[in-house]
Amino acid sequence: MSWFADMLGPWRGFAVTFRQMFRPKVTTQYPEEKRVKPQRFHGRHVLNRYPDGMEKCIGCELCAGICPARCIYVRGADNPPDAPVSPGERFGFVYEINMLRCIFCGMCVEACPTEAITMTHLFEMSVTDRDDAIYTKDELLVEPDGTPRHPQPAGPLIDLEELKLGNGWLRATASSGRAAFEGLVAWTPSATFGAEPPERGQTDADVDDGNEGA
C-alpha cells in the first residue's frame, strides 16, 4: 500500500493551491491604489503646533534620549521673550531626524511630554542622496495652519493626504496630565490638520479640576 500513499503525496500538496484559487484575491495595485492603514500606523513624523500657531516642541531632548536608533538630534534654546516660539522657557531650535536610521518604533512619540512629535501614515520617503534623508525642522514642522510639509511633491507614489492622518497616537496616548482624565482616552487639539472634535470619553469626564488644559 505504501507505493500508493507515496504517489498521492504531491497531490495532497496541490490541494492547498487548488483551495486558494477559489478564495478572493487581495493584491492591491500599489501605487495606483493604496490600502487604508491602521489608525496608529508608524509612518514619517511631523512636529505639531498648537492651534494658536506656537510650536509644541520645547526642545527637551526626551525623544532623542529614548530613541533606540539614536537618529534624533535636538538642541534647545531660550525662547526669545518678545517673540516666543513655544510656550515656556525653552524651544527646540534644532530638530533633526535621520530617516535612514529611524526604525519607526514610535518611542519618540510616547516620550514626548507635549505631543509635539507624532507619526503620520506616509511612508514613501526614498531619496537619492543620503543627506536628504535627514529631516530638519523645515520638513518636520507643520505650517502655522497645520499643513504638513514634505520634501517631495505629490505624485503617483506620494499621497500628501496621508500626512494629515497624523494623530492616531494622540488619541491613544494623550493624558494631558489631568487627574480627572485618569483612565479615560483624552485628546488635545493638534494643529497637524486643524482642530478636531473631542473623542468620546473626554466629554464624559465632566472636568472642573481647576486646571486649564495645555
Next chain:
Amino acid sequence: MADASDKVTITLDGRQVEATAGELLIAAAEKAGTYIPHFCWHPRMKPVGMCRMCLVEVETPRGKMLTTSCTMPVADGMVVDTASAVVEKAHEGILEFLLINHPLDCPVCDKGGECPLQDQTLGYGPGESRFVEEKRHHEKPISISDLVYLDRERCILCARCTRFSEEISGDPLIEFVERGNHVEVNTFPDEPFVSYFSGNTVQICPVGALTAKPYRFRARPWDLEAVESVSLVDSVHSKVSVESSQNEIVRISGVDNDPTNQGWLSDKDRFIYEHIHSPRRLTVPLIREGDTFREASWGEAVGLVAERLGAVPGTAVAGIGGARATNEDAYAFSKFMRSIVVTPHLDAQLDDGLDPEFAAAVHPRARIDDLERAATILLWGPDLKEEFPVLYLRVRRAAAHLGARLVVVHPRVTGLDLVATHTVRYRPGEGPATLKKLAAGDGDLAAVRAALNEGPVVALVGRPGLAEDPRLAEAVAAFARDLPEATIMPLVRRGNVFGALDMGLAPTLLPGRVSVTDTAARTALEDEWGALPEGVGGGATEILTGLVSGDREVLVLFGADPMRDHPDPTLVRSALEAAGFVAAFDLFLTDSSRLADVVLPVAAFGEVAGTVTNLEGRVQKVNQIVPPPGQARAAWSILDDIATAMGGSLGATGAERLNKEIARVAPAYRGVTWDMLDWGDGREGIVVPLRGADQPLRHIPVDTGVPTVTERPAVHSARVLYDDGAMLRNCPGLAGLAPRAAIHMHPRDASILAVRDGDRVLVSAGASVELPVVIDAGLAEGAVYVPFNLVETAALGAPRSIRIDVVREDAS
C-alpha cells in the same frame, strides 16, 4: 577628628554595623552600604535637618521614633530601621509636601535627568498627589549673578546654597527671605551674588533652582559624555569631571577628592571651558607675511621652523613656556630644546614665579591635606582668593572650622583676613625688613611671632606681588623652616608650572628634579638623550634681554604669552621685535604670538591626555574628551615633526609612550605611569617621588639676603582671578567679570596727593595709562595697588616704581 579606637556598633536594618563614635547616622549608614535618601545633608557641610527626607526609625526608651538621620550622631547599641512601613510613609508624606508647590518643569529643567528630587520621587514618592490647588508662582529664572539663575518655584528650601556661601566660601550673599509659605532664597537688595564660588551652589542644589548660565539649555544629562580630569586653571589641580555633548565641552563639575579640592571649584575652574570652543581658536598653522599672517600647511610651517632653528648655533635659540602644557608636552619640549636644538636657555616661568629649584624641590614640602592637621598656618604670598581660589577654601576651612591659627602677611587686605588670627601689612619692597622684625618678634609683631610657635606649621610662601623680589619667598621659607614641625608650600600659580619645572623647563633643572650641575644625573640623562648643552642657561628675563642685545636670535614660545604675563611688557615687545625668528605654539593669536613669525595651533585642555603635577608635587592625569579643532594637534607631535625635519628624533610616537619615557629617565618620576593614575587610589593622584624612588635634588631654603627697597610710592601689582588673559578673554561667560581697572591708594596718600575717589591720574612706568583712583584703606600706607593684566593696566606690567600725575579736570 575621632581616631580608630572610638568604634561603636549599631544595628542597621537588623545588621550589626561598625561606625565611628560621633559620626552622623546618615554617613555611617552610607559607609555601610545603606543609602538614606536626603536633600539638605551634604557630607562637606554641617547638617541642618531642613528637608526631613532622611527620616529613619530609631529605637528609644519610649519605643521607635522617627528621627532625621542627618542630625543624629551614632551611639553604641543604637537600633535603626531605615525601611520600615512608618519610614516609607514618612518618605511619601515628605515628598508629597515638597511637590505641593513644585512646578512640572522637568522637561525644560536643566536638572531633569540627574535631579535628586526626580529620583527620590520615583524611588520613595507616593506616585500620586492629593493636592490639586494652584501652585505658587514666581517670575521664572531671575538672574542672581553673572553666572547663576535662580528659579524660586523649584527651590525646596534645603539651605545647601546658603550654607555653602556662609560656611564654605565665606561670602554670604544669598539668604532666605520672607516667612512661612513665602520663604524664598534670594540675594540682598541691590547686591548680586558676586562670589568666586557661585558655581558650587549650582552643583549642590538638589533641584534645578540654581542653574548655571553658560550651561543653560546646552545639553541634557543623557547626551553627556564625561571623563575625569583635573582643572588646569591654577596649580592646585582640582579634580573635575569634564562633560561634553556632540564633541563640545559643555560643563565641568567638581569631583570630591580629599587631597585637593574636596569637591569644590572656583567659577574660573568651572566655566573656563568656553574658550576651548571659541571661534577665535587657531586651527591652521600661520606664517608671517609682512604685517599679517597667511595660512600654511603643516609641512611648510614645520619645515620653516626646522630650517630657522637649524640655521643658528643652538645657544642662540631660547625657549619660554610650557607651564600650560602637560608633563608629556613639557618633557618633549625640554628634550627637543636640550638634545635637538642643544640650548640650555629654557624657562617655563615668566619672571613672575619663584626660583625653580626652590619651587620644584623645596624640603620639607607641605601637602594641601596638611592644612587639615595644621595648628598654625603662615601665609606670606599672593592673595589666595584671587590666585588660588580652591586653596583659599582649604585654608579658610582650616582657620574657620578646624581651629588652625592663621597669620597672613600681605601688602593689602586679602580674602582670608576675616578668618585670620593675625594680619601683617607691609609696604612692597620692605618685606625683608618686615621678615627680620617678625623673626625677632619685635614691637607690634611680638604677638604674631608667638602665634607661630605651635606646630605643625604649614607655611604657604609665594610672591605677594609681581613687583616684589622673588627671593623674598625663599627667605620667608628659610625662616618658616625652623618653626615647629614646619612644612613649606611654594605658591606659583600657572596651570602645570610645577610639572614643567619637573620636566626641566628651567635654566637650572633637568627632568625629574635634577640640578643641571649634578654630573652623575647628567651623565645618566646623556645616555638617553645624547649630549646636553654645557652650563646653566638664562631665565626668562635674561633670554629677553639677550634677544634685545643680539646674544640670542631665535625664540620659541611654548604656549606662553610674555606680553601679558611678564612683569615688563616693554622689554618683551622689544625682544620679540628684535628677535630674528619667533615660533609660537598657541591656542589663540595672543599679544605675543601676534608678533611671532610662525604660529602653530596646538590642542587645548580636554583635547589631549597626559599627566600634570600640582603645587604639592601630586601627579594626576588629564584626559581627552573632544578632538582638537581643525588642524590643531598635540604639541609633542609637532615637536616630533620639527625634530625629524632637523635630522634628529624625539622618539615621541604617543603621549603614553612619552609618559613611559619620563617614568624611566626622570628620577623623581620613576615608576609613575598612566596605568597607576587611571585606576583605584591612583585616581587621587600620586605625590612624587614614589617611596623608594629617589629625588636627587632637595632644596633647603636659605635666606640669600634680599635687599630692602624703600621706594615711594611702593608698587603692589598683583593678579586678580578674572584678568585679561587669553583664555578668559575668549570665554564669553567670564570675560565680563574682570574688575574695573583702577589705582588703589591709602586714604592718607590720597589726601597728600589731593585726589578723591574716582579722580583720574596718569600712571607712568615703561608706559603710561590713565586710571581712576580708588581709596583703599586696606592697603599699606605709602603703597599703591595696580591690578596686573587688566585690559587697561596690561601695558604697565608690574613695574617696581611708578610716577603718578594727577589729571586735573581744568587742565583738559
